[in-house]
Amino acid sequence: MxxxxxxxxxxxxxxxxxxxxxxxxxxxxxxxxxxxxxxxxxxxxxxxxxxxxxxxxxxxxxxxxxxxxxxxxxxxxxxxxxxxxxxxxxxxxxxxxxxxxxxxxxxxxxxxxxxxxxxxxxxxxxxxxxxxxxxxxxxxxxxxxxxxxxxxxxxxxxxxxxxxxxxxxxxxxRPKLAFLTGTIDLAAAEYGGRVIDCSNRFYSSPDNILGLGRSRNMGEGWENARRRSGDNDYVTVQLAGEGVIRRVEMDTSYFLHNAPDEAELIGIAADGTETTVIPRARVLPDTRHYYAVEGAASGPFTSVRLNVFPDGGLSRLRIFGELTENGFETLRSVY
CATH class of the missing domain: 2.60.120.260 (Galactose-binding domain-like)
Structure with missing residues (x-):
């Protein structure tokens, strides 16, 4: 949607x-x-x-x-x-x-x-x-x-x-540009990241996964409905600006019996080209998952899409990296 x-x-x-x-x-x-x-x-x-x-x-x-x-x-x-x-x-x-x-x-x-x-x-x-x-x-x-x-x-x-x-x-x-230097969470709401698309937000908002700090319960994460069809749920996040990804954290804390079975992360470039950042892999309940990103999988990207299979919720998504010079220039143009 x-x-x-x-x-x-x-x-x-x-x-x-x-x-x-x-x-x-x-x-x-x-x-x-x-x-x-x-x-x-x-x-x-x-x-x-x-x-x-x-x-x-x-x-x-x-x-x-x-x-x-x-x-x-x-x-x-x-x-x-x-x-x-x-x-x-x-x-x-x-x-x-x-x-x-x-x-x-x-x-x-x-x-x-x-x-x-x-x-x-x-x-x-x-x-x-x-x-x-x-x-x-x-x-x-x-x-x-x-x-x-x-x-x-x-x-x-x-x-x-x-x-x-x-x-x-x-x-x-629109945070201060001075706060966007170095390695930051490119997806964090406090730096300008925001959800732009989501397959299902039945129980709670996907905006929660970009929030401050760690969630304190399942209600402070994103939970979708139980999927009965053969496809999967997803959430797309526009990054604070065009950036290069260094590492990713996907947190399923408090999702004990309704975490995804598997997940993958796709990076989307400014021209719409898609690249796999994290290949489809097993997801554990109530766990913080960490991934290092190298080579072409690091981008640069302007947005990312998290696919969860077949459904299931998570508490937080962190996309750590640096803005490109083009990312900075784009942000300067709107301030």
Whole structure:
């Protein structure tokens, strides 16, 4: 299945990619950090605390008196700076307390700033990602984003107050070029690698295999459905840029009874030529597999395709190597 919508790009704000909600004007009823929690918001109709109804989202107090005329905001530092292609603002479960209007802004800063420092940046320096819109309660609002500037932080405004459960910021990672020198994981999301095709994502997203660190359970990997036909499953990864592969790690940790039986890795050059990087070989469950790559099998390649036979999941895929000069030049052209 080739990807068609902005939802198929990584969520650059996700906590799974080290996104962080660094500031909010108010979080009297529900914490700002809930905005970027992986997965859909949950709701327990019987859950009440000392402050009122417990929500799996961000909820502010009702504005009164001198606060009337203002509005609430939250600032999110993206885990990976990038080029934004789409945003989802989710008000699920907020029915009588959702904000009437919402807007989303972006900015790119090159140094680390505290939330308080980011909140002091003048409005004129933020550019619109999602212009002010009339919001609906208990609804996922999807917006295509045409602004192609690099974004490091987003500001979520709700006017005047209320609750929002989740914010998703989907796009193409654009890390600093200085971080792409030497031997790196060419497939890692933090360096710009991304899944561009996948045969099946029934149980969990293939994006997980490019995530930070090691998985903590099977749910943090890619798991496909049980295949009943005679072909096989696969996932195709666009590398951070054209690169030469030195070694590969394929990790089936936590996949005890549903790892692939066999696997192979195919390298794909800029002109579409395919070369076998790792020949089809046996795969063990709950195991980190390492492969050294030499000669023509090392590329250069712009993407790789992992074929698993006949099906089965894995936790992580690491493609270690170096960008070519052409890879660097291509990346410079989009910054």
């Amino acid at each position: 080739t990807f068609q919508t902005f939802h198929d790009y990584p969520d650059l704000a996700s906590r799974a990619l080290a996104g962080s909600v660094i500031w909010a004007s108010d979080e009297a009823f529900a914490e700002k950090e809930n905005l970027i929690t992986p997965g859909d918001a949950e709701f327990d109709p019987g859950a009440f605390g000392h402050k009122g109804k417990v929500y799996d989202g961000w909820e502010t107090r009702r504005r009164r008196g001198a606060e009337i005329g203002g509005f609430d905001s939250a600032i999110i530092r993206l885990g990976i700076p990038g080029e934004i292609h789409g945003i989802t603002v989710d008000t699920s479960w907020f029915t009588g307390n959702f904000p009437p209007q919402i807007a989303v802004w972006g900015i790119c800063v090159h140094e680390l700033h505290t939330g308080e420092e980011m909140a002091q940046i003048p409005d004129a320096e933020w550019f619109p990602l999602v212009p002010l819109f009339d919001a609906r309660g208990d609804h996922k609002h999807d917006f295509d984003v045409s602004e192609r500037r690099r974004v490091s932080h987003v500001r979520l405004d709700m006017i005047p107050d209320g609750g929002i459960t989740r914010l998703r910021v989907h796009g193409i990672p």
